[in-house]
Amino acid sequence: MPAKPYSKVKLFAACLLGLALATQALAQVRIKDIADVEGVRDNQLVGYGLVVGLNGTGDRLRNAIFTRQSLVGMLERLGVNTRDNEARLETRNIAAVMVTTNLPAFARPGSRIDVSVSALGDAQNLQGGVLIVTPLLGADGEVYAVAQGAVATGAIAARGAGASVSRGVPTSGRISSGAIVERAIPFQLAGRDRVRLALRNPDFTTARRIAAAINARVRADVAVASDPRTVTVALGGRDAMGFITDIEQLRVEPDQPARVVIEEASGTIVMGANVRVSTVAIAQGNLTIRITETPQVSQPGPLSNGETVVTPRTQIEIDDQRERRVGVLPGSVTLQELVRGLNSLGVGPRDLITILQTIKAAGALQAELELR
Numbered sequence: 001m002p003a004k005p006y007s008k009v010k011l012f013a014a015c016l017l018g019l020a021l022a023t024q025a026l027a028q029v030r031i032k033d034i035a036d037v038e039g040v041r042d043n044q045l046v047g048y049g050l051v052v053g054l055n056g057t058g059d060r061l062r063n064a065i066f067t068r069q070s071l072v073g074m075l076e077r078l079g080v081n082t083r084d085n086e087a088r089l090e091t092r093n094i095a096a097v098m099v100t101t102n103l104p105a106f107a108r109p110g111s112r113i114d115v116s117v118s119a120l121g122d123a124q125n126l127q128g129g130v131l132i133v134t135p136l137l138g139a140d141g142e143v144y145a146v147a148q149g150a151v152a153t154g155a156i157a158a159r160g161a162g163a164s165v166s167r168g169v170p171t172s173g174r175i176s177s178g179a180i181v182e183r184a185i186p187f188q189l190a191g192r193d194r195v196r197l198a199l200r201n202p203d204f205t206t207a208r209r210i211a212a213a214i215n216a217r218v219r220a221d222v223a224v225a226s227d228p229r230t231v232t233v234a235l236g237g238r239d240a241m242g243f244i245t246d247i248e249q250l251r252v253e254p255d256q257p258a259r260v261v262i263e264e265a266s267g268t269i270v271m272g273a274n275v276r277v278s279t280v281a282i283a284q285g286n287l288t289i290r291i292t293e294t295p296q297v298s299q300p301g302p303l304s305n306g307e308t309v310v311t312p313r314t315q316i317e318i319d320d321q322r323e324r325r326v327g328v329l330p331g332s333v334t335l336q337e338l339v340r341g342l343n344s345l346g347v348g349p350r351d352l353i354t355i356l357q358t359i360k361a362a363g364a365l366q367a368e369l370e371l372r
Contacts, residue, residue: 028251028252028253029251029252029253029254030248030249030250030251031197031210031213031214031247031248031249031250031251031252032248032249034199034200034201034206034210034252034254035197035198035199035200035210035231036197036198036200037195037196037197037198037244038195038196038197038198038230039187039196040105040106040187040189041105042102042103042104042105043102043103043138043139043144043185044100044101044102044103044138044139045100045101045102045103045136045137045138045144045145046098046099046100046136046137047098047099047100047134047135047136047137047147048070048096048097048098048099048120048134049096049097049099049117049131049132049133049134049147050067050070050071050074050094050095050096050097050131050132050134051094051095051096051097051117051123051126051129051130051131051132051151052093052094052129052130052132053093053128053129053130054092054093054094054095054123054125054126054128054129055093055125055128056092056093057092057095057123057124057125057126057127057170058091058092058093058094058095058123058129059092059094059095059096059119059121059122059123060092060121060122061089061090061091061092063121063122064096064120064121064122066096066120066121067094067095067096067120067121068086068089070096071089071091071094072086072089074132095119095120095121095123095126095129096119096120096121096123097117097118097119097120097126097131098117098118098120099115099116099117099131099134099136099147099179100115100116100118101113101114101115101116101136101145101147101179103138103144103145103181103185105185105187106184106187107181107184107185108181108184109181109182109183109184110180110181111180111181112177112178112179112180112181113145113177113178113179113181114174114175114176114177114178114179115136115147115174115175115178115179116172116173116174117131117151117172117173117174117175118171118172119171119172123171124170124171125153125155125170125171126151126153126170126171126172126173127151127152127153127155127170127173128150128151129150129151129173130148130149130150130151131147131148131149131150131151131175131178132148133146133147133148134146134147134148136179138185142183143182143183144181144182144183144185145179145180145181145182145183146179146180146182147175147178147179147180148178148179149175149177149178150175151173151174151175152173152174152175152176153168153169153170153171153172153173153174154168154173154174155167155168155169155170156168156170189240189241190240190241191240192235192240193234193235193236194232194233194234194235195232195233195235195240195244196230196231196232196233197210197230197231197232197233197247198229198230199228199229199230199231201254202227202228202229203228203254203255203256203257204225204228205255206228206252206254206255207225207227207228207229207230207231208225209252209253209254209255210223210225210231210250210252211223211224211225211231213250213251213252214231214233214247214250217246217247217250220236222234222235222236233247256272256273256274257272257274257367257368258272258274258275258276258366258367258368259271259272259275259367259368259369259370260272260275260356260365260367260368260369260370261370261372262353262356262357262369262370262371262372263372264353264371264372265372267349267350267353268349269349269352269353269356271367272367274367275365275366275367276366276367277359277364277365277366278363278364278365278366279364280359280362280364294313295310295311295312295313296310296311296313297309297310297311298310298311356369357369357371
């Protein structure tokens with residue numbers, strides 16, 4: 001009989017331990033999600049081309065000189081001579097565009113990638129157009145892909161005699177799998193003696209934890225945090241693909257600096273979990289005066305030879321927000337307590353920006369304040 005309560009105690013302790021482990025696991029993330037292998041990266045490509053087949057929504061050739069010259073040059077390459085009558089070209093079914101894309105790492109010749117198409121002239125809509133063969137160049141001037149295909153904008157644009165409606169951006173579109181890779185960017189992963197992991201958010205503590213997790217996994221000192229952004233890992237003759245795959249799945253707890261980011265244009269405020277505030281008193285409020293004009297018309301009686309008179313009527317209200325009180329935030333409050341305390345004062349996002357700046361100026365905000 002005495003075994004039952006003892007088993008309940010053990011079960012309760014096991015539940016608490018499981019809850020603690022689950023909470024710790026939720027705070028940890030994979031190395032794959034916070035770091036990249038140095039050298040494994042995308043490369044940006046850009047090209048200039050023409051979109052044809054538009055329903056009268058293309059460039060005005062009189063205004064877009066580059067579109068007219070590109071049209072004449074393309075027709076000449078196809079055996080059509082229009083240079084003598086260049087000034088008579090009046091078509092609006094063509095538009096000059098810029099084509100951009102990212103060439104993924106390890107992309108091989110023959111594979112397809114998506115491209116984005118953006119109008120360069122005064123075209124109104126690219127919907128229904130077809131991009132003509134366009135070489136895509138890298139930063140070194142070499143051609144790495146060739147794009148062609150039908151443009152899909154996903155926008156709606158309609159115009160009538162007296163009104164128009166537009167949703168989305170009809171002058172920018174996308175071609176799914178619209179480019180074929182013609183040249184691969186060389187990068188040799190096999191045979192390397194070491195690889196470097198580049199942290200997306202540089203931090204001394206996080207880099208140290210990543211190195212410690214890798215060393216604990218292989219039970220050897222193969223990883224060294226050389227700087228807040230870079231962790232160097234010695235392969236030691238191991239298979240690079242298999243070793244990197246094992247490393248990416250390791251979980252660490254990234255450290256976050258105490259930082260408050262304020263986007264003043266939109267009134268957005270983001271505060272990190274480590275933000276702390278020393279003991280400070282806050283009083284927030286302002287004076288609001290409302291003036292309401294409700295004029296009344298005084299109409300004379302019949303056959304009284306009177307005049308219609310507009311009588312002004314003004315109502316003035318003053319709100320000095322006397323119900324607001326001075327709030328005191330105790331020292332070393334957490335982020336949740338800080339937000340709860342400011343909400344109790346009825347503080348909105350716009351007022352909160354000013355309050356946080358004032359707390360920082362008073363030296364009570366123990367965090368970095370970044371204003372954008």
